[in-house]
Amino acid sequence: MFNELLNEIKKHDTIIIHRHYNPDGDAIGSQAGLKYLIKENFPDKTVYAVGDPAGRYAFIEGCNIDDIPDAAYSGALAILLDSSAKELISDDRYVLAEKTARIDHHMFIGKFCDVEVVDSTAESCAGLIALFAKECGLKLSKRSAKALFTGMVTDSGRFRYDSTNSRTFMIASYLMEQQFDTKDIYANLYSDDLKMVRLRATFTLKAEFTEKNVGYIYTDYEEFKTYGVSSFTISRGMVNVMAEIKGVDIWVNFTETEDSVLCELRSTKYNINQIAVKYGGGGHLLASGATLKNKEEALSMLEDLNNLVERGETV
Numbered sequence: 001m002f003n004e005l006l007n008e009i010k011k012h013d014t015i016i017i018h019r020h021y022n023p024d025g026d027a028i029g030s031q032a033g034l035k036y037l038i039k040e041n042f043p044d045k046t047v048y049a050v051g052d053p054a055g056r057y058a059f060i061e062g063c064n065i066d067d068i069p070d071a072a073y074s075g076a077l078a079i080l081l082d083s084s085a086k087e088l089i090s091d092d093r094y095v096l097a098e099k100t101a102r103i104d105h106h107m108f109i110g111k112f113c114d115v116e117v118v119d120s121t122a123e124s125c126a127g128l129i130a131l132f133a134k135e136c137g138l139k140l141s142k143r144s145a146k147a148l149f150t151g152m153v154t155d156s157g158r159f160r161y162d163s164t165n166s167r168t169f170m171i172a173s174y175l176m177e178q179q180f181d182t183k184d185i186y187a188n189l190y191s192d193d194l195k196m197v198r199l200r201a202t203f204t205l206k207a208e209f210t211e212k213n214v215g216y217i218y219t220d221y222e223e224f225k226t227y228g229v230s231s232f233t234i235s236r237g238m239v240n241v242m243a244e245i246k247g248v249d250i251w252v253n254f255t256e257t258e259d260s261v262l263c264e265l266r267s268t269k270y271n272i273n274q275i276a277v278k279y280g281g282g283g284h285l286l287a288s289g290a291t292l293k294n295k296e297e298a299l300s301m302l303e304d305l306n307n308l309v310e311r312g313e314t315v
């Protein structure tokens with residue numbers, strides 16, 4: 001599965017690594033891990049990482065973004081990570097590259113790179129990169145392994161989400177052979193500012209439930225502005241205050257922005273991806289997102305989720 005990718009890496013002197021906007025731990029861990037991996041195995045190559053800032057994942061070593069001119073793309077290979085659609089890619093200059101390759105673990109929507117390594121059974125993009133290193137017999141350093149492990153931990157919810165399988169642990173074990181310190185990974189990931197702890201408490205109290213026990217939170221634009229944080233912090237950051245409530249198998253967080261309603265859907269057992277796709281979004285079977293036009297669309301989505309529970313078809 002990785003031969004074509006390895007050949008393209010060997011063929012190009014310059015490799016530019018992209019990933020999605022609003023990076024999560026998997027996007028940054030994958031980007032930093034792959035950058036180290038290529039640099040350490042092919043020291044003569046020039047490797048860049050581009051995109052918007054790492055935000056709360058800036059603790060991952062190697063997350064720094066390279067400021068490069070358009071000319072750097074001439075004759076280069078662009079590798080796009082952890083992204084199911086080209087609209088999600090941060091820094092759209094990847095189109096200037098001579099060749100493009102993609103490594104992803106989201107549900108396959110369509111091909112948009114010359115070389116595609118997409119495996120939606122993988123818990124994380126970082127896990128796929130680690131597998132690439134292992135299967136191609138590449139040298140793996142401690143810092144590369146640590147970045148990739150961080151990606152695996154975040155995207156698998158500390159090895160708890162149902163995408164976690166025996167291969168996940170095999171790869172994690174392979175990475176841990178590098179004997180990096182996991183304590184500071186977990187300290188960085190799972191301790192929070194008091195402000196965020198309080199924000200989560202506020203959102204826990206905001207949660208409501210439909211007659212089918214679909215959990216939902218709706219934050220209108222006026223209220224959103226009072227929190228003084230990004231829409232992403234509310235939308236993605238608060239959806240899981242409704243996770244782990246007994247009897248609640250679907251939960252959704254609606255966040256109004258100036259011109260749309262961001263929506264994050266999660267479930268323990270229903271395919272909420274089909275609902276996200278119906279509204280122009282996507283993601284994974286049990287975790288997806290979409291951008292809606294207005295509150296009416298949000299209410300209509302909520303009705304679709306009620307119907308999904310009503311039908312009782314679990315994955």
Ligand SMILES: [Mn+2]
Nearest residue numbers: 026082125155
């Ligand atoms: Mn991911």
